Amino acid sequence: ADIPDGNDAVIQVKGVLYNDVNDNGQKDSDELPISGIKVSNGIDILVTDKSGQFLFEMPIDNTRCIFPIIPAQYDVPGNTYAYIDYRKGSEQSISIGLRERSEPPPKQFTIVQISDVHVAKRSYNLTKIIEDIHEINELDPAPALVLSTGDLVNNGNVLAQYHVYLTAMKALNSPLINIIGNHDYDIWDFERSDGRLDRTKHWEQLIGPRYFSFDFGDYHILCLDSFNYNHVQKAWVEKDLSLIPKGQPILVYKHNLPTKEQLDFLAGYNTKAIFSGHWHGTREARYKDIININSAPLGFGGIDLAARGFRTIHIDGDSITFDYRVGGVEKHLAVVSPPSGSTLPQGQIPIVVNAYDTGTQVEQVAATIHDVDRPHAATPHSQPLRQAGNWSWFGHDDFSGVGAKLIEIVVHDVHGEQWRTWSEFRIDEKSGIKIEPGEDWPMFLADPRNTGIAKDAIHTPLALAWATYSGGTINMGSPVISGGKLYIGTLFTHKFDECGVTCLDARTGELLWRAKTDSSIKNSPCIGDGVVYAASVAGTLYAFDTETGSAIWTMPLGSDVVTHWDTYAPKFVDGIVYAGRGYFAAFDGKTGTELWKAKAMARQFLPTIYASPVIAGNKIYFSSHRGLYALDRNTGKRLWEVKRSLTLKASSSLPILLDGKLLCQYGGVMTAFDPETGQVLWKKLSESGHSTEGEKTPSATAAEDLGQAYAGDDTGRMIAFSAQNGQILGSFSVEKGIASIRPYQRNERTIISSPVVTGDLVIFGSTDGYIYLLDRSTMKERQKIYIGAPIASSPAISGNALFIAAYDGNVYAFAAAVPH
Known part of the structure; x- marks a missing residue:
């Protein structure tokens, strides 16, 4: 047959559908045709006749494939179709084989x-x-x-x-x-x-x-x-x-x-x-x-x-x-509490274990306590731990005797394999751990300027006071604290019931209430005038009563937009909530009434905005994937903007306001801007030549009295900068992450957690599962605490305590042990 020519040309394809018993992809003489099966060319849908045959006339400008719509009683191989090459002529014959399932659907x-x-x-x-x-x-x-x-x-x-x-x-x-x-x-x-x-x-x-x-x-x-x-x-x-x-x-x-x-x-x-x-x-x-x-x-x-x-x-x-x-987690097992090498007070001590494998479900975890100092006088005793979420297993034990102890953890997975680890620690009768909340931490990084500077100072060494499962996964969302209560947003892993805002007693970790939302709360909530505000990825801004968790009002943040999501972490200042989703808006905190709405900041290509805005005086500053913006806080009018090119390095770092400069990770480089005009004052790569921020790792904060800013770079280092001129003052490196969270990277060293400053410490988490406490004048390690799950959440400081969340869905509270 002639080769068809022109866009209006048609190919006539005659075919047969048959039962490919031996699964060799060829119709053998003893293999019978299949009748009554739907077959399509992507335009028409036919049904094979009693001889298993069909006939299509196919325009060459639309499709090249003919395929059966496979019924449930047949196997579904990945490539059951016929490719039609119009160069082979205007009349072609094909055969397509199916294979009956050996058992019912x-x-x-x-x-x-x-x-x-x-x-x-x-x-x-x-x-x-x-x-x-x-x-x-x-x-x-x-x-x-x-x-x-x-x-x-x-x-x-x-x-x-x-x-x-x-x-x-x-x-x-x-x-x-x-x-x-x-x-x-x-x-x-x-x-x-x-x-x-x-x-x-x-x-x-x-x-x-x-x-x-x-x-x-x-x-x-x-x-x-x-x-x-x-x-x-x-x-x-x-x-x-x-x-x-x-x-x-x-x-x-x-x-x-x-x-x-x-x-x-x-x-x-x-x-x-x-x-x-x-x-x-x-x-x-x-x-x-x-x-x-x-x-x-x-x-x-x-x-x-x-x-x-x-x-x-x-x-x-x-x-x-x-x-x-x-992905990429193999038989990972970590004892969070009691941590190895620690000295803990007598009494009830939480047992917390993280156990995870990508391809294998953990079925049960048991803990056995050994008295190292009196191996013959005390019989080891075991207890099963209860599961909370995908990673964690919880228990507790009454450690009344002082001295050296060993806890042995045994994991049983669905394949019948056992994993083991242990932790050695000591019990001391002379100390105790008690959380005493102090100043509020009502929003991400504590204040409207994103400084991350705590009014309270904590002291090392810290020990775990309590750990509580939040009810869902936690990624970059961070805890906020007000009136002795802690609030955190949670994510979907298995079901929508996991999405919401959880309220805990900051002293004890006791669950006080949990409010459900329509989808995940990825960013941090904020608190103001007895209300906790949170924005969901489906595009809803929620206002919940801080005491009861009951919904006061909800407002759509462009929830009719279903093809992408780009939600800002909300901020509350002077009775107004600032939030947005591909745009920026102000809402009355009591009623949810929209006060103004800024025009969309160009096309938001990427799906999430990590940044929390800076609010200072009558201005709002925030970054997006398209640039850095300044708005009039009262009207939403755009005052200035600094555009950035649409590259994957164009990250949405959170800005901070320090020493009269607006600091931001701009296009992968730590940059200082004039807050009045947007003019670049200085910009700085890290000392290794690597960009701070890399590809959208939103890590930055400030220390006002020292004039220093801190940010992670794309090699997993926390770097201290001078706010005056960008000079690098010191750095600290973390380990390879437990999971690959950083955009476009695999098995990387990553700091996503924004550091906070308390007293002479700078504190942050890492995807390697550690919380790091550094001397902020030298950037040397003062203490590190192992959680055993990736940490993208940023710390919160209140009173004598450090609060932080991890990917395991747990909120952790730490304080220094004090004498009884």
Whole structure:
């Protein structure tokens, strides 16, 4: 047949669907045709006749693939389709094989979502991808499917990247389904692309159709192309859903977050959940009855400081539950309390253990106490610990006898393996630990200028007074304190019940109340006039009564915007709450009435704003991914702006106001600006030539009396700067992180926690699991405390106590032991 010519040309494709019994991809003479199965070319949907045959007429300017809509009684291999090359003629014949399942379709099963693998992104190579795949292979139960939601490669025009991806995925033990992302296009700058076919040839040759569907168990699974969701694909989706049984539950997988139009359309069906990637972060929200889930990259830290990893989705009939597995953590076991080498007071001492493995669930943890000084006089006694969240296990023991003790921890995982560790410590009858709250710490970094300077001074060495599970995961959110009570925002890991604001008694750690929110509270809350304010990633500003946790009012922060999220940490000053989501606004603290709203600060490409604004006099200063801005505090009028280029180094560091200068991590460099004009006064790289901040590590604070500022750089060092001229005064290095949280990095040293200053100490946490207390004049270590979970939260100081949160979801309180 002739080769078709012109955009209006049509290819006639005759095909047969057959039962591929031996799974060799070829129709053998004894393999029977399959009738009554839906088959599609991405435009039309046909049903195979009694001979298993079908006939398509395909316009060459739209699609190259023909694929069956696989019923639940057949296996779902990743590449069941036929690629149509129009150069082979205007009349072609194909055959597509399916294989019947050896057992009935499952009612209970697990799906793993991976996303944004980005082969050739930095140093993410074949070996490292296979390392991550092996963690998925370790899951028990094994996943029935793995769905990769786009950006398999970094450049779809480079065939070698596809070959690396496909080679790595051969290590996967579960069937793999791939969804196309923008980077997978041959040309993904749409403004420079002509037509449609030139953009997806490599994908369709090597991976499969751009959009498709299949049945698994009782569910219909719809896989979409987010970046060319044109009228042809829309029409196909409508046809596809019109042919499924009414009320059949639907799961949708796509690369980008769904638009409001897509959500409204899918809400007309029994759509249970939509899963996406693209933004390199985590976000969970509800839209009507749909759960809208966005997941972080498999192999490197997320833009919103989400840890690298993958999402598990557990299906049991109509029930869907979730878990986010932090990648790269192998049999991690740490005794938080009682810490090794410590001396502790007699009495009730908390036992806190962190135990985590990416691919293996921990089933139980037990603690055995040994009396080292009297090994024969005292019989060791054991107790099971109770689980709290994904990482932590809690207990307590009454240590009445003084002297040397040893606590042995034994972990049992689902594979039947045991992990062990121990801690040696001493009991001293002459001391005790008691929290005495003092000055309030009502907002992130204590005050409107983000100085992080405590009015109270604490003394070393510190010991754990209490630890309390907050009810959800905690990432960069930090505790705030008022009137002897502590408040913290929490994140989604398994369910929406984990999202909210938790209030604890700062003296004892006792849970006082917990208020639920519509989605995760990633940033720190703030307190003013008996109200705690918090902003959710779904775009809602909440006001809760500090005493009861009851909601006083809520206000939308652009919650109709569903395709990205960029929420500022709120600030409260003089009865007004300042917050925003891709814009900035002022709200009456008592009523929630919007007082003014600043125009959107250009297009917010990246999904989260880490920065908390600086408020001083009649000005508000804040940074975004597009620049540094000054607004009139009373009107919202823009006074000046300093634009930055849209690069991934253009981070949203929080600004600080110190010594008459506005200090900010600008484009990866510590920079001082004139607060009146925005003029650059000085800028400074770290002494190693590495940029402070690196890629969006929001770490900075100040020490006013010494004229010093502190910030982390992209090698995991905390650096002291002179506010006068940017001179580097000293530095301190942390260890490699327990998990990869820093954007685009893997197995890195990272400081995300903003340091605070109390007395002669500068204090911060690190993703290596330690809290560091440094002498701020020398930057030498005074004490370090091991939590054994990544710390992105910043400390709060009140009275004699240090309060901090960690990725394990716990809030920790430390104070110096005092004589009885």
